[in-house]
Amino acid sequence: MNTKDRFLLIDGMALLFRAFYATSMSGQFMFNAKGVPTNAVQGFLKHMLLAVEKFEPKHVAVCWDMGSKTFRTEIFTDYKSNRPAPPDELVPQFELVKEAVSAFDIPNIGLEGYEADDCIGSLAKTNREHCSIGILTGDQDLLQLIQEDISVILLKKGFGNYEVHTEETFTEWKGITPSQMIDLKALMGDPSDNYPGVKGIGEKTAIKLLQQYGSIQGILENLPSLTKSQRAKIEASLELLHLSRRLAEIKCDVPVECNLEESVFQYDYEKVNAFLRENELKTVYRFVENPFSVM
Structure with missing residues (x-):
């Protein structure tokens, strides 16, 4: 039986983009009084809080891309060059979602020149000795990181639906390691x-x-x-x-750190509640007022 503490590493952009497109197609941008759209941030927080409820990690951290230029674009200039610019309604939510994560006293982690995947891979490898790592994402690229004490939790359609892959389930699914x-x-x-x-x-x-x-x-x-x-x-x-x-190949030797004490999931209710109300993140209220109530 695995008695290690659980550490949930969250692929921030994967959750944010998924949350944005789930509602933007029908025009549900949920502008607050400041004129800032909040649909992606609210969806991100629901994904995050439901995953915490489901998997009960002791530690949580969120990793982010830090711009489009990375060592991969230096190797190959056309890398991801086919991707369109993010929609105007999503752009202001990039900063707001990081503020939301900070309100929960969860570390935001990223490093210029590298992708969130590289930060996740590096943190997973450096912390697996002490923790059982779960990587929350919608991106199958991260499946390559699976090994003993590192699993990948793929988001499925809707909220609170997951496909968890370990070494055994992955090999059974794909036929390779x-x-x-x-x-x-x-x-x-x-x-x-x-x-x-x-x-x-x-x-x-x-x-x-x-x-x-x-x-x-x-x-x-x-x-x-x-x-x-x-x-x-x-x-x-x-x-x-x-x-x-x-x-x-995801780089697993990126110089990023996450202090285990700083990543303990334990937030100040008043601080979080004030942030949610200030930014009118109405669909998230009940996840905090009535912590982790099921959708």
Whole structure:
């Protein structure tokens, strides 16, 4: 039985964007008296508080992207270049959501030049010796971090619905290990992050090759054993394959820290209540006034 304290690491942007688009499509931006839209922040807080209720972590921290320029854009200038600018109604909520997290005395963590994923990976690896780590996200990229004492909690549709993956459940689902996800993404590429992988190699073929040869290195060492078509596709994309792997791998040695004492989830009711009322975050009131009441 795992007796370690639980530490919930939250992928801030993943929750914020999910919350925004869940209501923005129908125009429910929920402007407050200051003229600031609050739909994404209110949805974010509901996701966060329901997850805390469900998984009962002792520690909580939220990680954020710190701008679009990272070491990945230096490696590959087109990385994520296909993504549109955030909607005008979302922009002012980037700062407001961090203020909301601070109101709950939860650390906001991010580092210029790196993505939230890198901060999450680094904090997960440095704290797994002392804590059982749960990563709350809607982004499957983080599945590569799964190992003993690190699980990934994928948000499903609505609030309070999750798909929790451990080493066992992931391998049963995908047929490969979590660490092989890096090579899987390198082979397939990632249209959402705008990097190519190997043209003509899809998920089914990539998984089959990884099951057979273990890794990209193993595949390259056994090129003569591949079909003529597979070999031609890989040989034509060798440079892009190695580039894509560098882009796909989450860095777990980023110089970020989170003091365990500072991340204990324990907030000042009056401080939180004042913040919610000042910003008219009405749908969150009952989660604090009647702590963690079910939706």
